[in-house]
Every structure is written in structure tokens, then in C-alpha cells.
Amino acid sequence: MxxxxxxxxxxxxxxxxxxxxxxxxxxxxxxxxxxxxxxxxxxxxxxxTELSPESLAEKKAAADDAKAGSNSDSAGEAVELTIPPKAGLEYKMVMIEGNQVDFEWFTNGGAVYVDMHGEPKGDTTGYFKSYTITTVNEMKGSFIAPFEGSHGWYFRNDTDQAIDIMLFFSGEYQNPHLL
Structure with a gap:
């Protein structure tokens, strides 16, 4: 050697x-x-630069200003979610068949598993319909409810650090909430 x-x-x-x-x-x-x-x-x-905390705060402030300017659901909402390491959460809203929601969400950098899905109103069997299943750090789109019920996102963080998500949405919905 x-x-x-x-x-x-x-x-x-x-x-x-x-x-x-x-x-x-x-x-x-x-x-x-x-x-x-x-x-x-x-x-x-x-x-x-879109990932910086300052940029995220500016987007949230703009969304809050838009929400404050109107009392209708179509003005839009902004929600900041924090997913702990190795955990998941759901964010849902109630929609009537044919209602539309436009949405955009992004993380503070880390990718999350997301299942965008819906559950029919009154169904007790546990049935749900998935519309998108992927692992990404951002998503933007428009959604039309194919049936009346609860629709939204299941986010799962498989990393060892908390991940923040900024979720913006507007359209025809009621009762947006975290599960």
C-alpha cells in the first residue's frame, strides 16, 4: 500500500x-x-425567490387583502398549513355537484405526497374518489365537483422535518376546514 x-x-x-x-x-x-x-x-x-419567507408572506398578505375586500367565497382564501415530520393532514371543503374551485399551493421547499379527492355527501361506506395522487412541492389548477360532498387534499410529509404549505383557493364552496 x-x-x-x-x-x-x-x-x-x-x-x-x-x-x-x-x-x-x-x-x-x-x-x-x-x-x-x-x-x-x-x-x-x-x-x-418564490421560496423565501418574505415572498410567502407577501403572497399570504395579498390573499388576505383579497379576502377582506369581499364577503363571498369567490374572493378567495389563503391558508398556511404545517405538516409535522412523518405525518399527514386533510384540508376539505363542501361543494355542490358542478361547483368549481381554482387553487394553488406550494411548500417551503420539500415535496409532499398529495391525494386530491372527494367523498359523496351522506356516504357511510368510506368510499372516496381520488382525482390526483402524486408527490410534489406545488400544484395549481381548477376543479369541478363531480358530485355533492366533501372535496379537498390529503397531504403527507414523509421527511424528518416539518413542511409548510401555502394553500390559496377561490370559487364555489362552503365550510373550508382542516381535518
Whole structure:
């Protein structure tokens, strides 16, 4: 077995390279995602500035302002959900057949398992109809209820850290609630 000795100039070159890579990542990814600071514009191009707590707070404030401006369900609502590690929760609303809800949700970075589904009103068998089942960190769309009942999302966090979800929705629904 042979051992090679690394020269001090090689060690300094490797250290300098690691520092440069770290600084590039700091400026292009970490600052935009965590602090909404984007000196190069790369963070915005990659969508990283949308993940910052400041950006999430601005979106929530805008949704709250829209909700405050009207008393109808169609004005929209914003809900912040926190899913603990290795846990799940449901967020549902009551809809009449043919009612439509537009929605958008995103996490603070981590992907979650989501099952968007509905349960018919008055059904006691445990039946539910899934519309979307996937693992993602964001989703946007429109939904028309195929039957009267409870419709919404089951989110599951399979990671070891809590994940926050910002959920925005508007349309024809009643009684939005966390289960």
C-alpha cells in the first residue's frame, strides 16, 4: 500500500476552489431562496425567490387583502398549513355537484405526497374518489365537483422535518376546514 502526500499548493488550490463554489452557491441559490436577495438574477430565473419567507408572506398578505375586500367565497382564501415530520393532514371543503374551485399551493421547499379527492355527501361506506395522487412541492389548477360532498387534499410529509404549505383557493364552496 502506498501513501501519496499532497503538496501544500494542491491543498490551497482545493480549498480556494471549495470557497469559490460555496460563494457561487450562496449568491445564486441560498440568498434568493432564504432571504429573497438576488444580486445576480439567477434566483428569480430558477424560481428560488418564490421560496423565501418574505415572498410567502407577501403572497399570504395579498390573499388576505383579497379576502377582506369581499364577503363571498369567490374572493378567495389563503391558508398556511404545517405538516409535522412523518405525518399527514386533510384540508376539505363542501361543494355542490358542478361547483368549481381554482387553487394553488406550494411548500417551503420539500415535496409532499398529495391525494386530491372527494367523498359523496351522506356516504357511510368510506368510499372516496381520488382525482390526483402524486408527490410534489406545488400544484395549481381548477376543479369541478363531480358530485355533492366533501372535496379537498390529503397531504403527507414523509421527511424528518416539518413542511409548510401555502394553500390559496377561490370559487364555489362552503365550510373550508382542516381535518
Amino acid at each position: 502506498t501513501t501519496e502526500q499532497i503538496s501544500s499548493s494542491t491543498l490551497w488550490k482545493a480549498t480556494t476552489g471549495a470557497i469559490i463554489v460555496g460563494l457561487v452557491l450562496l449568491v445564486t441559490a441560498i440568498l434568493p431562496a432564504e432571504y429573497n436577495l438576488d444580486p445576480t438574477g439567477v434566483g428569480k430565473a430558477l424560481g428560488l
